[in-house]
Amino acid sequence: MRPAAARPRTALAALLTALVLALLPAAPAHPSPAAPAAGDPTVAVSRTQAPKGGELTVSGAGWKAGALLMVLLCGQGTPEKGVVGGTNSCANTDGRAATVDPRGAFSVKLPVVAPPRPCPCVVHVSGVTGTQDVVDAGFTVAGHPTAPLPDATGDGRLAVLAAARLEGSSGFLTWFGAPPSRTLVLTVGNLGGAPVRDPVFLVGTARGVLAPGDEEQQWRGTIKPGQKARIELDVELSAGAHGDYRVSVSYGGKLLAEQPWAVGRPWGVVLFWALLALVVPAALFRTGMALVDRAGGRNRAPVPVPVPADADGPGTTAALPWFLPDSAPTENSPTTKGHS
Incomplete structure (x- = not known):
């Protein structure tokens, strides 16, 4: 038990400590670590060789946050050339997700x-979701047979790995009949045994039961066996197009994907023609009436205005139209008679 004299000292020390803490600036809160800028994804293995039945740690950096990855051990592959034969050369049942x-x-x-x-x-x-990057790291399975890499012969076989979608929106000019346009985005993978270089896709647009209008578009790049790629293809309709359309993409004579596209009516064009139908007849009518009034004013004879008697006051007689006021006959004027 502390003596009674020590209690005031303890209370004073506590008060001084609280005062000092109040005067000191507050320590800044530690911010959460920011994610580094995404660069080229990398893959590293804990060891480059291990026997069957062992285990290794696979790590990586520079990938998109939240992405789902598939990690496989594959044969017939190098980091430079990728996996020859695609995922058919991999131990798929023993793969891991990360x-x-x-x-x-x-x-x-x-x-x-x-x-x-x-x-x-x-x-x-x-990458399975969020990214389409593919990275291979060299590894040796101790005791497993080794053989030279086969030549990449055969045909590349593309297949859609994710649902296709149309991206983009209509601009203001589309409301007045400008051609609607979108971007068809799809993720394809090479399931064949040869790389696919600069593939040419056939993009078609159709409305109702009409045959699609096809257009060839070339995608620049190489898709190695077992790899995937994000393909973006431009789609554009004719001016004033509206209604329900179908957008399809094919490769090698095989339909890869099809996507519906509901195109709104260009109401700006409808409004323009409605106003034109009202303004033009009204303008023609006004112009015609003005011409009729002008033509009628030139051909119409002046109408004489009769002057009533006593118009100039009581006791006056209106002059006849064929006499001037100074030459009107009077009572004392002699009557001209012909020669007898």
């Missing part, structure tokens, strides 16, 4: 198994 954290990084444990194709092998990381 979610990118807010800082763009991820880490996952991957079992070391024998892929269905011989090495050289890679750890294949591809």
Whole structure:
């Protein structure tokens, strides 16, 4: 138990401490770490070689935050050339999924198994949602057969991996009949054994039961086997188009995707023609009436105005129209007679 004399000292010390803390500036709150700017995604493995039955840690950085990734161990692949043969060369049943954290990084444990194709092998990381990036890291499965990479022969086979959608909106001029336009966006993957370079897609637009009007569009880039890519294709209709349309995209004679497109009526054009139908007849009518009035005023004879008797006062007689006022006959004027 403290002595009674020490209690005032303790209370005074506590008061001084509180006063000092109140005078000191408040420490700034620690802000939450900001996500670094997204750059090129990278992948690293905890070791470059391991026997079957072991485990390795796969980590990465620079990925889009919140994206879902698929991590596979594949044969017949190198970081430079990718996976020859696509995901058919990967141990798909032993793959792992990973979610990118807010800082763009991820880490996952991957079992070391024998892929269905011989090495050289890679750890294949591809985006499932939020990103379409693909990165391969070299790896060796100890004891697994090794063979040279086969030539990338055969045909590339593209397939749609995500639902196609139309992006964009109509501008103000579309309300007055300008051509409506959109961007068709779809994600495709190469399921074949050869890379697809600069593919040419066939984009068609159709209304009702009419045959689609097709247009070829070339996408610049290379899609390696097992990789995916985001494709953006421009779609434009004719001026004044409206109604329900279907937008389709094909590759190699195969329909990849089809998307409906409801195009609104250009009401600005309807309003213009309605005003024109009212203004033009009214202007023609006014012009015609003005011409009739002008023509009638030139051909109409002046109407004589009769002057009533005593118009100039009582006792006066109006002069006849064929006599001037000074030459009107009087009572004393002699009557001209002819020669007898």
